[in-house]
Amino acid sequence: MRVLEELKQGLEEAWETVAEGWQRLRQQAAGAVIRFKSGEHDTMSEEGRADPSQRLGRWAILAGDVYEDENKILVRLEVPGLNKDDLHIEVRDDVLTVGGEKRFQRELTEGHYRLLQCAYGSFSRQLRLPVRVRAGGEAKATYRDGVLRIELQKDTDAQSRAINIQIS
Amino acid sequence: MDTKQDVVKREAPGAEVAALIPPVDVIEDEAGITVTVDLPGVVKENLTIRVDGDKLTIEAPISLGASHDMEPVYAEIRAAQYKRSFTLSRELDTAKIDAALKEGVLNLYVPKAEQAKPHRIEVKVG
Numbered sequence: 001m002r003v004l005e006e007l008k009q010g011l012e013e014a015w016e017t018v019a020e021g022w023q024r025l026r027q028q029a030a031g032a033v034i035r036f037k038s039g040e041h042d043t044m045s046e047e048g049r050a051d052p053s054q055r056l057g058r059w060a061i062l063a064g065d066v067y068e069d070e071n072k073i074l075v076r077l078e079v080p081g082l083n084k085d086d087l088h089i090e091v092r093d094d095v096l097t098v099g100g101e102k103r104f105q106r107e108l109t110e111g112h113y114r115l116l117q118c119a120y121g122s123f124s125r126q127l128r129l130p131v132r133v134r135a136g137g138e139a140k141a142t143y144r145d146g147v148l149r150i151e152l153q154k155d156t157d158a159q160s161r162a163i164n165i166q167i168s
Numbered sequence: 169m170d171t172k173q174d175v176v177k178r179e180a181p182g183a184e185v186a187a188l189i190p191p192v193d194v195i196e197d198e199a200g201i202t203v204t205v206d207l208p209g210v211v212k213e214n215l216t217i218r219v220d221g222d223k224l225t226i227e228a229p230i231s232l233g234a235s236h237d238m239e240p241v242y243a244e245i246r247a248a249q250y251k252r253s254f255t256l257s258r259e260l261d262t263a264k265i266d267a268a269l270k271e272g273v274l275n276l277y278v279p280k281a282e283q284a285k286p287h288r289i290e291v292k293v294g
Contacts, residue, residue, distance in 0.1 A: 060191070063208075067238035074238055078208035080272030106204075109197045117191035118206050130241050146208035146272015 036060055036102065036119040060119030062098075064127055073129055073152045080146030081118075089141055089150060089165040094132050098148065099124040131155070135163040143167050187251035188230065198286060200279035201260065207250055208272035215269060217276070219262045225253035226274065259284035 067074040077098055079087065087100040104120040133139065133152040140151045150165065193204040203224075207215070210228040218225045229249045256262060259280050266277040 060206075063244040065243040066241040068241050069238045073241075078272070080206045080208040082271065106195060106202065107197070108195060112196040112198075113194070113201075114196060115192070115194040118193050118204060119191075143271075145211055146206070 036121040036123045060123075062123065062125050064125065066127065066130065068130055068154075071154055073131070073133060073154060075127060075129075075148075075150040075152070077125065077127075077148045077150070078146065079143075079148050082143070082146075084143045084167050087143060087148060087167060089148075089167070091129070091133055091135075091139070091152065091163050091165070094129045096127045096129055096150065096152075097124060098127075098150075133163075139163065139165045141165050141167045186247045187227075187249045188247040189252050190226075190250050192252065200277055203274075203276040203278065205252065205274040205276070206272065207269070207274050210250065210269065210272060210274075212269050215274065217265070217267055219256075219265065222256045222258060222262070223253055224256050224262070224265075224276075224278075225251070227251045 062077060062079055064075065064077040067076070075096060079098070079100060079102075082100050082102050086103070087098065090097045090099075099122070101122040102120050108114060129152070132155045134155040138153040142149050148167075190206050192206075193202075195202045195204075205226055207226075207228055209231055211231075214228050214231070216225075216227040218227070227249060230247060256278065260278045261281040262278065264279050268275045
């Protein structure tokens with residue numbers, strides 16, 4: 001089937017160069033390149049999984065920024081297309097872990113053209129914080145426009161502990 | 169063609185703007201194609217979708233949000249904008265594109281033109 005052949009070629013060509021761009025980005029931010037594993041909730045068929053070029057679960061960049069002032073640390077992480085409830089955040093000592101699952105829930109019709117570049121499935125990203133943070137209700141998180149923002153209070157008397165943060 | 173470069177340079181007054189090419193999904197069905205683009209941090213007001221002939225361009229500035237009063241410890245986002253453009257097949261009806269942006273993901277639906285849709289021809293047995 002030659003439907004959309006023109007579009008397909010243009011996109012795949014573009015993707016080659018995007019891959020190069022990723023290589024460059026990877027050097028700048030090695031920690032941001034995250035492997036997505038196939039999730040339990042996606043609608044991809046078994047046939048789809050068998051085709052390696054179209055398999056769900058792939059590498060993606062989850063870009064993160066960390067800011068600080070005297071009292072707090074702000075972490076901004078790009079995780080587009082998730083439900084708030086599918087994200088979980090944990091701090092253990094000075095390591096922040098954000099995990100989640102991006103679901104693929106569209107119909108794939110057999111015999112039709114498809115190109116999948118976005119990553120789906122479950123992922124986990126760890127970020128090292130500049131200092132330890134306080135446990136309890138002082139940590140806040142919001143998820144908006146595909147960006148997760150986590151605000152943490154710096155801890156002066158550092159002790160080893162683990163905290164879980166709810167997204168409001 | 170813009171998309172041949174990993175970082176698209178665009179002439180801007182006084183400065184060059186580096187753009188990040190976001191990943192896309194394209195899924196075809198009987199009636200058209202769905203294009204999905206990851207654009208984290210982009211709000212509807214800043215998103216530009218342009219159709220010029222058979223060329224579709226998606227553009228949006230990358231905003232880092234309100235953290236100007238805080239000191240960056242490290243930042244991984246370098247480009248100032250997202251930009252991706254591609255050539256659409258003539259079978260698609262670009263006048264009827266439907267766009268929705270939700271949680272940093274853009275979904276575009278481009279229907280096929282009437283004559284490109286599969287037809288069922290009724291055969292009458294006389």
